[in-house]
Amino acid sequence: MDLSFNEADEQFRAEFREWLAANLPMEWRERGFWRRQGEAGFEMRRQWEADKAKAGFAGIQWPKEYGGRGGTPAQRAIYDEEMVRHRAPLTVNSLGLTFLAPTVMVIGTDEQKRDIIKPLLHNEVIWCQGFSEPNAGSDLASLQCRAELDGDEYVINGQKIWTSNAMHASKMFGLFRTSTEDKKHRGITMLLVDLRNPDGSFAPGVDIRPLKQMSGASDFGEVFFTDVRVPRSNIIGKEGGGWDVAMLLLSFERGASALPQYAAFRREVDDIVELAKTVGRDSDALLRQKIASSVVELECLRYHSLSVLTQVEQGKELGASSSMTKLQWSETHQDIGELFTDVAGLAHQVSGDGLDVTDLQQSFLWSRSETIWGGSSQIQRNIVSELVLGLPR
Amino acid sequence: MYFALTDEQRALQATVREFLADRFPLSAVRALYDDEDGDGDPAELWKAIGAQGWLAVLVPEEHDGLGLGLLDAAVLARCWGEGVVPGPFLPTLVAAEAIRLGGTPEQKAEWLPKVAGGEVKLTLATEVRRASRTSFDDGKLTGTIQHVEYAHVADRLVVAADGGRLFLVDPKGPGVTVTPTETLDRTTRLCDVQLASAPGEPLADPALPEVLDRAAVLYANDLAGVARAAVNRTVDYDKTREQFGKPVGTFQVIKHTLADLHVATTMAEHAGWYAAHALDAGLPDARLAVSVAKSKASDVAREATAAMIQFHGGIGYTWEHDAHLFFKRAKREEYQYGDAATHRERIARLVVDGD
Numbered sequence: 001m002d003l004s005f006n007e008a009d010e011q012f013r014a015e016f017r018e019w020l021a022a023n024l025p026m027e028w029r030e031r032g033f034w035r036r037q038g039e040a041g042f043e044m045r046r047q048w049e050a051d052k053a054k055a056g057f058a059g060i061q062w063p064k065e066y067g068g069r070g071g072t073p074a075q076r077a078i079y080d081e082e083m084v085r086h087r088a089p090l091t092v093n094s095l096g097l098t099f100l101a102p103t104v105m106v107i108g109t110d111e112q113k114r115d116i117i118k119p120l121l122h123n124e125v126i127w128c129q130g131f132s133e134p135n136a137g138s139d140l141a142s143l144q145c146r147a148e149l150d151g152d153e154y155v156i157n158g159q160k161i162w163t164s165n166a167m168h169a170s171k172m173f174g175l176f177r178t179s180t181e182d183k184k185h186r187g188i189t190m191l192l193v194d195l196r197n198p199d200g201s202f203a204p205g206v207d208i209r210p211l212k213q214m215s216g217a218s219d220f221g222e223v224f225f226t227d228v229r230v231p232r233s234n235i236i237g238k239e240g241g242g243w244d245v246a247m248l249l250l251s252f253e254r255g256a257s258a259l260p261q262y263a264a265f266r267r268e269v270d271d272i273v274e275l276a277k278t279v280g281r282d283s284d285a286l287l288r289q290k291i292a293s294s295v296v297e298l299e300c301l302r303y304h305s306l307s308v309l310t311q312v313e314q315g316k317e318l319g320a321s322s323s324m325t326k327l328q329w330s331e332t333h334q335d336i337g338e339l340f341t342d343v344a345g346l347a348h349q350v351s352g353d354g355l356d357v358t359d360l361q362q363s364f365l366w367s368r369s370e371t372i373w374g375g376s377s378q379i380q381r382n383i384v385s386e387l388v389l390g391l392p393r
Numbered sequence: 394m395y396f397a398l399t400d401e402q403r404a405l406q407a408t409v410r411e412f413l414a415d416r417f418p419l420s421a422v423r424a425l426y427d428d429e430d431g432d433g434d435p436a437e438l439w440k441a442i443g444a445q446g447w448l449a450v451l452v453p454e455e456h457d458g459l460g461l462g463l464l465d466a467a468v469l470a471r472c473w474g475e476g477v478v479p480g481p482f483l484p485t486l487v488a489a490e491a492i493r494l495g496g497t498p499e500q501k502a503e504w505l506p507k508v509a510g511g512e513v514k515l516t517l518a519t520e521v522r523r524a525s526r527t528s529f530d531d532g533k534l535t536g537t538i539q540h541v542e543y544a545h546v547a548d549r550l551v552v553a554a555d556g557g558r559l560f561l562v563d564p565k566g567p568g569v570t571v572t573p574t575e576t577l578d579r580t581t582r583l584c585d586v587q588l589a590s591a592p593g594e595p596l597a598d599p600a601l602p603e604v605l606d607r608a609a610v611l612y613a614n615d616l617a618g619v620a621r622a623a624v625n626r627t628v629d630y631d632k633t634r635e636q637f638g639k640p641v642g643t644f645q646v647i648k649h650t651l652a653d654l655h656v657a658t659t660m661a662e663h664a665g666w667y668a669a670h671a672l673d674a675g676l677p678d679a680r681l682a683v684s685v686a687k688s689k690a691s692d693v694a695r696e697a698t699a700a701m702i703q704f705h706g707g708i709g710y711t712w713e714h715d716a717h718l719f720f721k722r723a724k725r726e727e728y729q730y731g732d733a734a735t736h737r738e739r740i741a742r743l744v745v746d747g748d
């Protein structure tokens with residue numbers, strides 16, 4: 001056991017802190033700041049993130065030639081941790097960063113790496129992920145949105161749904177049915193689709209409609225395709241090999257260390273402790289037990305993340321066991337949401353009233369989605385029980 | 394950054410597992426359950442672990458020990474839990490830690506080499522009977538202490554009295570009455586210890602809080618081992634037991650419960666290693682880590698061993714089946730050195746009150 005980072009990694013931390021100190025305005029770090037900016041905040045974040053990338057603090061683990069930093073997994077973890085600690089704004093390109101870029105780095109052609117990674121890191125292209133359809137959620141392989149070959153182009157017809165960031169995205173990486181003859185997993189291909197023209201209007205045949213979430217925000221939407229034409233060269237991986245690409249892609253989400261979630265959720269618990277003191281309930285024995293339970297699960301998440309990070313650094317395959325990471329952080333975050341309402345009582349319904357709990361309210365609501373997207377908790381438990389424990393289907 | 398056992402620690406783990414499976418398998422544990430007159434301390438086993446040098450793990454090299462860390466001892470404790478191994482192994486390690494941390498140079502020189510050589514058994518006596526106290530007066534101790542593991546076979550008791558001061562007491566000496574009880578978990582024996590003006594030899598330093606933390610970590614690791622064995626054994630059974638024409642392990646309620654238990658057990662395992670390392674390395678969050686480890690392991694072991702009974706059906710409720718060995722040990726250790734709620738309250742003191 002040695003939980004210290006090496007000198008080069010600590011040097012990186014120092015450099016990044018210095019950059020953040022100089023480039024992240026103090027007021028941006030205040031609670032509620034981004035909420036108050038509304039839609040304008042998106043453009044501010046997009047620009048700030050691009051500047052950060054140009055200063056060398058993006059794509060930490062990816063090669064310099066594609067716009068990355070050429071760093072180590074440990075530096076990536078440090079980067080994530082410092083971003084949360086400094087209350088830096090959330091990325092505007094999370095699906096591209098989390099899913100598309102690492103996939104392209106592994107199986108993309110050199111040309112794709114060049115064309116995709118740097119514009120993504122610099123937020124010149126914002127990506128969304130088009131997997132789910134009205135009739136294909138957990139059972140993703142039953143998707144029906146068609147892409148038919150016509151000469152050198154695919155012609156797409158059909159619909160995607162729950163598409164996060166659809167209102168801001170200019171491109172989509174999506175799964176489409178390119179053959180109905182093959183078995184259901186085999187006739188799927190991953191394609192890159194332009195959703196918008198350079199002036200921001202929808203590309204021909206594309207229609208995007210926002211969907212209002214239970215939080216009141218509209219961070220996801222529906223995307224409709226009518227005879228949308230995509231060049232055949234926009235395939236990621238192989239034609240008909242989209243399922244394997246999707247599985248690879250999803251493994252990046254699950255395999256990531258959850259240190260950023262730890263840092264963010266731990267701060268939420270601190271905020272809830274503050275709240276308990278404000279409302280005079282910090283000596284309530286039952287609430288203290290609940291607070292401690294959340295701390296226990298979060299600390300375990302941190303230890304688990306350190307163990308995952310060690311395995312990644314040693315180049316080990318995490319495989320299906322990384323579903324455990326998702327279960328641990330998403331379920332724990334829901335418990336923290338419940339902790340908030342238990343501490344606040346009815347006041348959790350009412351923000352203002354001398355008690356600004358809007359951030360905790362939002363986080364509480366959002367936590368209900370975290371056990372659904374990225375593979376629901378039930379699907380994760382199927383994976384753990386079948387692929388890790390070896391229980392029969 | 395390296396959060397994992399070293400190659401040496403892994404090799405030790407493999408050796409201990411193999412040794413225990415060979416020399417003290419579950420059939421031997423069951424035999425112990427059935428032996429109504431036995432003292433719960435198989436002599437052969439004790440001799441063998443002494444010969445292996447495992448009692449020397451925490452004893453400093455200057456006292457003929459291996460001078461290793463709590464993490465290495467935790468590796469052993471984990472194996473003990475996996476095999477529900479009986480005997481005063483952990484009690485001796487814990488009480489020896491009290492001497493190592495609080496003893497005078499003479500006390501260390503007298504006792505630690507004997508611990509390392511497997512020549513003596515020790516135990517820590519802390520749980521004073523409700524509404525009484527153990528007092529120290531003019532070199533003599535008086536009071537009643539309950540639930541002292543293996544006091545009936547120990548060569549010395551390390552007794553906590555008078556607000557946490559520690560004393561060496563000879564259980565066979567004058568003024569000491571040791572009464573073993575019928576203990577539900579027969580991989581140990583809890584004893585009542587009566588002290589009536591019993592001679593007590595004070596240790597030099599007030600080491601009790603540190604000893605209790607280290608004990609909590611060792612028992613947490615034993616519990617993590619119990620939980621892991623319970624999950625694995627239940628998975629194995631449910632893969633093959635058929636009802637309704639298919640293995641019961643295909644039923645999703647069983648699968649999902651076992652998946653959750655696997656995750657929770659894995660977390661308890663990480664927490665057990667982390668807490669041991671945190672004490673070894675003097676990390677600033679060591680006290681938090683101890684309480685995280687003990688509360689998590691206590692909860693998980695209880696749930697996993699209860700599921701072990703449930704997901705075996707009727708056979709799981711029999712004396713012949715192994716499930717109750719794990720269940721009873723988990724239950725017993727849950728309350729040793731602080732149950733989950735006690736440790737959570739300590740976490741609240743750290744996190745809420747900033748103590």
Ligand SMILES: Cc1cc2nc3c(=O)[nH]c(=O)nc-3n(C[C@H](O)[C@H](O)[C@H](O)COP(=O)(O)OP(=O)(O)OC[C@H]3O[C@@H](n4cnc5c(N)ncnc54)[C@H](O)[C@@H]3O)c2cc1C
Nearest residue numbers: 129130131132136137138162163164369372373374376378
């Ligand atoms: C906030 C949010 C953002 C999202 N963003 C995106 C995005 O950007 N791109 C995208 O493609 N998708 C996105 N999704 C969609 C998400 O991936 C799906 O909602 C998810 O895969 C579940 O599919 P479903 O909604 O069709 O539910 P269903 O699959 O219909 O599930 C209904 C219930 O049945 C359970 N269930 C299903 N199958 C099983 C099984 N085999 N065993 C046990 N239980 C089962 C599920 O766990 C769930 O509880 C997003 C969803 C949310 C909530």
